[in-house]
Every structure is written in C-alpha cells, then in structure tokens.
Amino acid sequence: MNELPFCPAIAFPAYLNPVIVQLGPIGLHWYGLGYVIGILFAWWYGTQLLKKKTLWHNDCPPMTPEKLGDFVIWAAIGVVVGGRLGQVLFWDPYYYFTQPAEIIAVWDGGMAFHGGLIGTIIAMILFARKNHIGIWTTFDTIAAGVPVGLGIVRICNFINQELWGNVTHVSWAVCFPNDPKYLPRHPSQLYEAFMEGLVLFILLALAIFVFKALRKPGIVSGLFIFGYGVARMISEIFRVPGEDPQWFSTLMHNTGFTYGMALSLPMVLFGIYAMYRAIKYQSS
Template sequence: MNEYFLLPLASLPFPNINPILIQIGPLAVHWYGVGYIVGILFAWWYAKRLAANARLWPNGVLPMKPEDLDDFIVWAAIGVVLGGRTGYVLFYDLPRYIAHPLDILAVWQGGMSFHGGLLGVILAMTLFSIKRGIRTWSLFDVVAAGVPVGLGLVRVANFINSELWGRPTDVPWAFEFPNGGPFARHPSQLYEALLEGVVLFLVLRILTHSRLKLKTPRFVGGAFICGYG
C-alpha cells in the first residue's frame, strides 16, 4: 500500500493531551515519569504478594522475606533511572549530550530508554540477590510477573507524547499524530500497551497461579522475556 494515498480524513483526531501532568516552577512531572513510578510501585506490591504465597513455591518454602522486597524497591528505582537515562543518552541523542553534558542530569526534562531501564533493573536484581543470599532467578520471576503493568502505562505515555507511532494506514482507528507527518498512522503504542501490558500480565498470572510455574525457576522470567521480545 502506498502511504501517499492514505488521507488524513480517514484518521481519528489526536487527543492532544499535555505530556506534562503537573508543573511547579521549573519542575515538571511528565506522564512518562508517572508511568515508570506507578509501574515500579505495582511491581513491588505484586512481587510481595507472590513471594508471600507459599502455595506458589516448591514445598511451600518462601524464597525471600517481604522485607527483602521492601529494600529492593530502592535498588530497582535506581536501576531504572540510571539504566533508562544511560540508554537514552547513548542511543537516542548522544551528540546533544556530548555538547551539553550537564543536561544528562536533567531527567525532569524527559528522556528515558525502557530497554536501558530494564537492563538497569536486571543488574540491580543480580547485585541485590547476591548481597542478600536470595536465589537470583526467584527474584527475577516475582519481579517480572508484575512488570507488564508498567510496560503498558509507559506505552500509553508514549501515545500521549506522540512518539513511537506506527506505519501509515487507512484503518478506521488510525490517528494523525502531530509529528507523524500528514498521514494517518497505526497507534502502535496502544497496541503494545494492550499486548505487552494487559495480555502479557494475564498470561504471566496464569503461569504463576494456575500453572504454578514459580516452582520452576526461570520459567516466569523467561516467559516475560519471550512475551516482551
């Protein structure tokens, strides 16, 4: 299909939601950042519930104490911020940050890489589990089970930011994104929010509670990687 024949008239109006949720002076709270924060808090809460449910674990032996996850949330937040920011700087706008290195610290201006944040959390999990004497894969499994919620929220924020839109199309649910050219495009962010967020979370929920796959180390974490990848 030739994209030049796709007319904007076939698209839905873009909602034009302000990417900034709240601004107090120079400090701006972006929807993108809120997605990260809510995602981290949900994953922490959900991981605690999984780790405390003896039915889900081999021989009913809990893999870690709830206090371990209370402490880990700090490590996870640091991993997300450092990894996400580093990934964005290196792979999305490196020339700018070479010219203005102090801008690297201006995280309130936006600019986070989800893949970088994910790698940061994986590193944090590895170091934390070694320090606490917890099985790394058990920690990875319980954390991964709740991550899709954050994924979905961040993808919705991508939609609000009018970024990561899809290919030109003439489907009736297409949007004409403000910075996507004169063509109606797939709202790929919303597709990913549904698939990586809702569907993947439900699949992992079935694996943890119906199939009891937390009794098989690496299974839930591996399923998350396969589903997200």
Template structure:
C-alpha cells in the first residue's frame, strides 16, 4: 500500500493542453499531429532506404519512389481504420453493442496498435498484389519505419494523460489527472522508448548492415521486438478498466494479442536464416 508520503513524492504530471492549436472553431490535437508526424517521417525514411539499392537483394529495391508515394495513402487508411476497428473489437465491443453510435465517437475511445497492424497488413497485401511487388520486401520496408509512428503515438498518449501505468512508488511515478490520487508508472513513456526509439534504432542499424537482402528478416525482428516490448511493459501498465485481467490472473489483452505476433515474428526470422543457409550451401 502506498503511503501519503509516496503521493507527495510523485513527479508532477506536465499539464499539456491536448489541443495543440486552434484555427477558429477548428481544434488541432496533439494526437492527430502525432499520426501526421509519424506517417510523414516514416515516408521520408522509407524513401531514403529505397534510394540505396545496395541494401536490397540483387541491388534492386522492391518499390520505386513513386510507388512508395502512392502506398503511403493506403497505409494511412489502414492505420486509422484498422486502429479504430481494432479498439472496438478488442477493447470496447460490449459498449459498442449497447450503443452502436459509439463507433464514431473517436473523441471518447481509442486506437489499437494490433488493429492498426491488421489494417496496414491488408493494405500491404492489396498494394503488393496490385503492383506485383515482392510482399515480404514490402513488409520489411514498412517494418523498418513503423516504430516511428509508435514513438509519436505513445508520446501523444502521455500528453493526453491516458493509458497510464499501475500504481507505483518509483521515483519517477506520476499522478495522472484521470488516474486517481495514486502515483503511477508513466508506461506510455516506457512504450515510446522500447517500442519506438530502441526498436527503430535496432532495425535501422540491421537494415543498413544488409539484412534487408533477406526477405522477411526485418519483419520478423520487428514483430518479435514489438511483441516482447509490449508484453514487458504490460506488467507496468494498468489494464483497460472494462477488461481488467484475463483468465482471473495476470494476463492482459495487450499480452494476449502480442503472443501470436511474437510467434509469427520468431518464425519469420528463423525462416530467413534457413533460407540464407540453404542459399549458401547451394552456392
């Protein structure tokens, strides 16, 4: 049990207005700007990777610069539509069944990363087939830049004072405005650091060391890396109140959704290693 002294020891939550700026009646929120910044910077980094043919198998990038420009719109639609639908299905289904109009209440809901991942995957499948692009190489390109969006998205969660962590007495715990009187783990910042910054650096280093030549390897590392980071942070993050802990124990929905992602990621990584080994023996 946290003491009164622990409450006073909590780091003050920075009172940042969720609205970045207003133009007349139009209010622009930091959350929306985070999505724009994440997609824009991911597009710029993707273009830089495609400008370096030596990073790719047979010195041939899987997309042209024009194609990645076209794809960014499909990716944005997949992220937003999938993220919203995923949140409804995974986290808020009962409330939506009771009130279907809640689907459109984006100001009183959320976005799910796993839903956004499914939406973006569908967009990639469609775009690759339509343009006869190597699917795993497209996945690898997107995986290289996806942590940028995760980083900005988690920072936006922090600014909004949402998705906070469990009560804690660590020196950097914060009392969030919507989290009651207890200081809590700033789990949004943990996720921004691990799922965003650290994962981005690791994947960029590996990509520029030549691992994009092995189709599926970067995708596997991204999936396994994200899932591992998410499962770890879930031990510090407060479960969604409408779900709580699953199976009457410590399991959360975030963990449950990340486990298949971890298995798929490890499978893709092992597959790429075996394919490379078989290719080396053939030579």
C-alpha cells in the first residue's frame, strides 16, 4: 500500500470506512443506514407532533400517529426511487444509460436530493388523496423531521469521501485519500450537514413550537423547501461542482452559477410561495 503524501491540513481519519460490516458479498453501508435512520426519525418525530393536539389548527391533528406509520413504506419508496432517478436523469444520464446495471447500485452512493424530494412529494400526494388527508398538512408533518436525515446523509457523504469541497487553506481543511491531487479542501459535506441538518431542524422547531406554524398548513413545508434551497445554494460556493450537463456549462460559463444552484433556485421560490399562500389563506 503506497503511503499518502504529506497533508498540510487535517488528514482524513483512516478509521472511517464506507462499509460498516461486510458479510461475504453483502455489506452494510453507512450511506444506506443513514437513509434508514432519517426516514425512521422523520416518522417518529411526526408521530410526536401528531400527539400534541394544541400545535394544530383547531387542536385537530390531520391524522393519527398510526396512519403516519402507514406512510413510512410510501416515503421509503419515494425517497429511494426518486433520489436515484434524480441522480440518473439530472446529473449523469449518459453514464447510467450506457451502464444500466449501475442504476440500481444505490449502496455505492449517488442519490439526488431534488429527485428524492419529487419522489416523496408524489408519494405524499397519493397517500393523502387515498386517505382523504390534507396534502399540505401531510407535507408539514413529514417535513418537520426530514432535516435530521439530511444531516446524517451528508455525514455519510463525508465518510464516503464524495462531494468534497474546493481547495482551501483554512485551518480545518481536509485531505481526502481518494483525491488524486491530495490537496486540502473544504469539508463541504459537513457544512451541508450543519446547514441542511442542524440549522434547518432548529428553524423548523422554532416555527412549530414558538410560532405555532402547524396551525397554518404549508408554512412548515414552505420553510423547509426554502431553507434547504438556500442552504444548498450557499454550500455550492464551497463544493466542487458536479459534472454539469454540457448545455448548462456552456450557458453559464465563468458565471459561478452551478447546476446545483439552478436546481435549488426553484425550491427557494416555491418555498416563498408556499409560505405566502399559507399566510394569505389563513388570514382570508
């Protein structure tokens, strides 16, 4: 095994391995476990909110905790299928269409949040209509706990040594062993874990418990979508851009506006609309 060159920053911890345990051809990966923990936490947190009737409009939760439990399978399918198809269609369609077997290799990473969001929204709409539940209140219930899962998955991105940041000389820069140049880089995955996970979760909790946002269906959903979009656009400043589509690279050449920003900007605008709609609807 070749020794790595000298790192003028923080060396990536050698004990961090993407695979937790390997049993023959089957391995338990941090990435997959992160998604499982995130979905289960959002379900548990949502049930706790549903039990607190005073948080909801007219002290009437939109569904029972048991009914939310029925949505877990729907959510898992929406997240995994939507996230993977988002990665395939938004980011690298040529590679996946020429290597179709790789499309199902979710254990190797490669899940697009924007696709996962679309998949989950579709699942929520179908679930809400099937069970005669308000779509916005369903979205609010789920969105409240999602940031925790986002933060965990970003930490898993760090463990996988993927989506690392631009070269920098800040004191907390990290050298990733899978970086061919082995240069100090922003640990942009951890920035995203902080913004999309901790900060966004706290903002939603304040909106729910201090400002009683669940009484206005759509506020929590809108704040979540808006907050993620802003956090993602900020993190893109520090993150090495992905393989942007050729048409986009040509259009935005030397502007600093990345494909990730382009996918996130509509989220910011839609989040603002959702919050405005909720406030206007409640006051009318």
